[in-house]
Amino acid sequence: MAVRTADRAQPGPIPPSSLDPAALLRIGVADHLTRTAGPCHRPLRLAKTVLAIDHGNGQLRALTTQVVHARCGNRRESRCPSCARLYKYDTYNLIAAGLRGGKQTPDTVSAHPRLFVTLTAPSLGPVHLGPAKNGQLRPCHPRRKGQGPDCRTWHRADDRLIGTPLDPESYDYAGHVLFNALAGKLWSRFTIDLRRHLAQAAGLPRDRLAQEGTLSYAKVAEYQTRGIVHYHAVIRLDGPDGPGSPPPGWATTELLEDAVRHAASTAVVTTPEVSSVPSRALRFGAQIDIKALETDPLSGPGRVLTETAVARYIAKYAAKSTETTGIELRPLVCHTCHGTGTSHAELTTGESITRFCDTCHGHGRDHAAWTELDGPGVTAHARTLIETCWRLGALPGLDALRLRAWAHLLGFRGHTSTRSRRYSTTLAALRAERTEYQAALNAESTPADLGEKTTLLVNTWRYLGRAEIGSEQCGSPPTPAIHAGGPR
Ligand SMILES: [Zn+2]
Ligand SMILES: [Zn+2]
Ligand SMILES: [Zn+2]
Known part of the structure; x- marks a missing residue:
């Protein structure tokens, strides 16, 4: 049960008219999106009870109880196109605020050094090539005899072979799933190295960097067709107090670019040594793409990207996962048993015994989910990746990576989309903006019989289950009587 409280002595919701025009525009667009995107695909049924606590005698009384429907809030387009649309819009606004200001981020950030960076995964063996970025067909891997596996096919965009290994026997499947599993750790090593290289380039001792500048970023993980993640990130260099402070004189876009290039090549994560899998050093691939960001869509010769394009790009991939593969x-x-294959039981004697799990009979698999792997949509390559996760996930020494639990995501267990604390606003703040607006609009519907003595309202929520698709008003999320909150 989620309990929300609100003190009537506190100031009420912000009147809609006092919100700034940018916020009203965001709220208006979000409202339009939810109305046109169709109903939530996985709505929740919740029982909402508003309780009033009488300050005079401490008595608790229920004011109203009603069943309300709430959006599932899923970010993935394939799970709920409607909620994903809203998520994408919020992500877009969050990324854009870090590039051109907005939502408490000053617009001076657009003058700070900032880059759009793509860090790819390394090669783990040649894979079949699809058409070029412009859609032009090209020969896959024509090689001379003796120069490794070749393929002279001009694969069309929908060819299922694209992204699968030319020679599955020699493809480094273990390296592939370990890279996915440790991609988040590799990113954090990258940010540590980036700070080190920045300090070096500025001629500062490492511990002085924070006193002169702050590094902010927002990133998204995208699955490449071969089933491995790579990162797209906005990286920005601010002054010591974050987005509101001007960067130091030494902080140029060129210096930031050099430091990013350097850090992308030096960041490394070493995998643990286990019996059948030798330890390996995981690094980003040699293909590093760094682009300057431009505010004016018409200026710039080829190497520049607009802020809008970048914000849209990151938002698009924030709503996706393995479906791109x-x-x-x-x-x-x-x-x-969460994959362990065992369960614990207590005997009448008080003794505890371990036995095979009754559900999976000891193999730790969800039978129905594994049956789906036999479907026509799953390539042999994807199946091998999943089986590799399963095999490595059982090895002591790699258990911390929880490869079995994340096998359906090919080993990747990081968050798809993340940002540093001072990048810009938060998704929660953008959602709260809408909820506060809605609460202000509904303030009049607050029960009028509270009386002067009643000072505290408590909203309680109880989950009742999934509602039927289309059965609810997803465009009108539950609005607490006083407090602008609800379960997410
Ligand atoms: Zn939904
Ligand atoms: Zn090919
Ligand atoms: Zn089990």
Whole structure:
């Protein structure tokens, strides 16, 4: 049960008219999106009870109880196109605020050094090539005899072979899933190295960097067709107090670009040594793409990107996951034993015994989820990646990576979309803006019989289950009587 409280002595919701025009525009667009995107695909049924606590005698009384429907809030387009649309819009606004200001981020950030960076995964063996970015067909891997596996096919964009290894026997499947599993750690090593290289380039001792500048970023992980993640990120260099402070004199876009290039090549994560899998050093691929960001869509010769294009690009991938590789699976571990294959039971004597899990009979798999792997949509390559996760996930020494639990995401367990604390605003703040607006609009509907003595309202929420698709008013999320909050 989620309990929300609000003190009537506190100031009420912000009147809609006092919101700034940019906020009103965001609220208006979000409202339009939710109305046109169709109903939520997985709505929740909630029982909402408003309780009033009488300050005079401490008595608790229920004012109203009603069943309300709430949006599922899923970010993935394939799960709920409607909620994903809203999520994408919020992500877009969050990224854009860090580039051109807005939502408490000063617009001076647009003059700070900032870059759009793509850090790719390394090669783990040649894979079939699809058409070029402009859609032009090209020969896959024509090689001379003796120069490794070749393929002279001009693969069309919908060819399922694209992204699968030319020679599955020699492809480094273990390296592939370990890269996915440790991509988040590699990113954090990259940010540490980036700060080090920045300090070096500025001629500062490492511990002085924070006194002169702040590094902010927002990133998204995108699955490449071969089923490995790579990162797209906005990286910005601010002054010591974050987005509101001017960067130091030494902070130029060129210096930031050099430091990014350097850090992308030096960042490394070493995998643990386990019996059948030798330790390896995981690094980003040699293909590093760094682009300057431009405010004016008409200026700039080829190398520049507009802020809008970048914000849209990141928002697009924030709403996706493995579907870009052609697969979409649910967790493959048994729900009862979480993949261990065992359960614990207490005997009448008080003794505890370990036995095979009754649900999966000891193999730790969710039978129905594994059956879906036999479907026509799953390539042999994807299946091998999943089986590699399963095999490595059982090895002591790699258990911390929880490869079995994340096998359906090909080992990747990081958050798809993240940003540093001082990048710009937060998704929660953008959502709160709408909720506060809605609460202000509904303030008049607050029960009028509270009386002077009643000072505290408590909203309680109870989950009742999934509602039927289309059965609810997803465009009108539950609005608490006083407090602008609700379960997410
Ligand atoms: Zn939904
Ligand atoms: Zn090919
Ligand atoms: Zn089980």
